[in-house]
Amino acid sequence: MDLKLKTELFASGKEITISGSKSESNRLLTLQQLYPSLKIENLSDSDDTHHLQDALASSSDVADIGHAGTAMRFLTAFFATQEGVTKVLQGSERMHNRPIEILVNALRDLGADIEYVEKEGYPPLKITGKKLTQSKVSINGNVSSQYISALMLIAPSLQNGLEIELVGKITSVPYINMTLQLLHQLEIEAEFEGQFIKVKSKSIVKEQTIVVESDWSSASYFYSIIALSEVGSSVKLSAYKKDSLQGDSCLAKIYQHFGVSTFFEENSIRLTKENKxxxxxxxxxxxxxxxxxxxxxxxxxxxxISCDLSGLHTLKIKETDRLEALREELTKLGAIISVTNESLHLKASEEIKENIQIATYNDHRMAMAFAPLALKVPIEILEAEVVTKSYRSFWKDMAIVGIKSEEIK
Incomplete structure (x- = not known):
């Protein structure tokens, strides 16, 4: 489905309800398998979360998780601990080209039985669950935090708990802290000090319900919309907390540069363009x-305006090479942009070319990141249905704030 987007009038003051954080939901669903007394509310409605739920609920010996990278990492660790269960974990073609060797090696060091079905270092995987008795493992600290979180999530179910040594520089600390805080909510003893994460074994947790906060990365597109709107424009988003576990909540501070203020109200945030x-x-x-x-x-x-963004090395192995994809698509629109393996550099430009077709590369964030530009010029988004990976109601919510979409036949 290819869409043409345009905006006749931005609808200020609307209220949008965004489903639960994909990151929190997928961590909690994995923990729920280990501790069935856990109840979860406001789960993410993303494809990734649905794939994870389906794989966990299925009795089939094959689990297909599509493009869901988080599901691939978390399920690899989870199924490795399930004694007597053999599972082939597979996904989309892109997923079969996303490396997983670092996590597999760490799990093998713990005693896991994991084989590569096709290409060494990549999914699909054949996992034969067994009791893991080793209690110490090392992993590079600058890898995707999902590898580290995958180990943390299974750690309390291991007989002797787990001590994880993070070697070298540590990146994506907020996502590690998110996993840590969720363990704490289940009263699981866990700490993260210096280069070490230590999680103690726990066989039972008390019955409780955790309400998932709405997804901050989904809120980012509304921050962009308000930034590109006139002074005085606003939108209300629910449900959000000031003391968020999500690293992407740094949006509130970053978007002050664009004149956008964030007001925390009861269970929601109001974004307002207060200044140029x-x-x-x-x-x-x-x-x-x-x-x-x-x-x-x-x-x-x-x-x-110009920007220099760094710390982006993990974007090379996402749904697509996001740095190259950004360079390609922004250049089409008239941008002067360069990228390295871990950074992006954009120069200020005065013109935005109209009616440009934006390729999305099977990447939900490419489609959603470019949609706000419809406030400036008509724009076309190719394979627009890809947004369902993380935000199923995205195009409907865009229409609520005035960004209308029409399918290109």
């Missing part, structure tokens, strides 16, 4: 929140 944007170059290290890099880059381009 700052025209100076935006310099941000996003190693703790790489998923919002695309949104920020497009916002800067739409406002005609």
């Amino acid at each position: 944007h700052d025209s100076t170059v935006l310099i941000q290290d996003l190693k703790s929140a790489p998923d919002i890099a695309q949104t920020i880059a497009v916002t800067c381009f739409g406002l005609g």
Whole structure:
């Protein structure tokens, strides 16, 4: 489905309800399998979460998780601990080209039985569950935090708990802390000090319900919309907390550069364009929140300001090479942009070309990050249905704030 987007009038003051955080939901669903007394409310409605739920509920010996990278990492660790269960874990073609060797090696060091079905170092995987008795493991600290979180999530179910040594520089700390805080909510003893994460074994947790906070990365597109709107424009989003576990909540601070203020109200946030944007170059290290890099880059381009974004090395192995994809698509629109293996550099430009077709590369964030530009010029989004990976009602919610979409036949 290809869509043509345009905006006749931005609808200020609307209220949007966004489903639960994908990151929190997928962690809690994995923990729920280990501790069935846990109840979860406001789960993410993303494809990734649905794939994870389906795989956990299925009795089939094959689990297909599509494009869901989080599910691949968490399920690899989970199934490795399930004694007597053999599971082939597979996904989309792109998923079979996303490396998983670092996690597999760590799990093998713990005693796991995991085989590569096709290409060494990549899914699909054949996992034969067994009792893991080793209690110490080392893993590089600058890898995807999902590898580290996958180990943390199974740690309390291991007979002797787990001590994880993070070797070298540690990135994506907020996501590690998110996993840690969720363990704490289940009264599981866990700590993260220096280069070590220590999680103690726990066989039973008391019955409780955890309400998942709405997804901050999904909120980023509304931050971009308000930034690209006139002064005085606003939108209300629910349900959000000031003391969020999500690293992407740094949006509130970053978007002050664009004149956007965040007001925390009861169980919600109100975004308001209070001032004109700052025209100076935006310099941000996003190693703790790489998923919002695309949104920020497009916002800067739409406002005609420069940005230097760093800490983006994990974007090379996402649904697509997001740095190259951004360079390609922003260049089509008239941007002057360069990228390295871990950074993006955009120069200020005065023109945005109209009616450009934006390729999405099977990447939900490419489609959603570029949509706010419809406030400036008509734009076309190819394979727009890809948004369901993380945000199923995205195009409906865009229409509520005035960004209308029409299918291109």
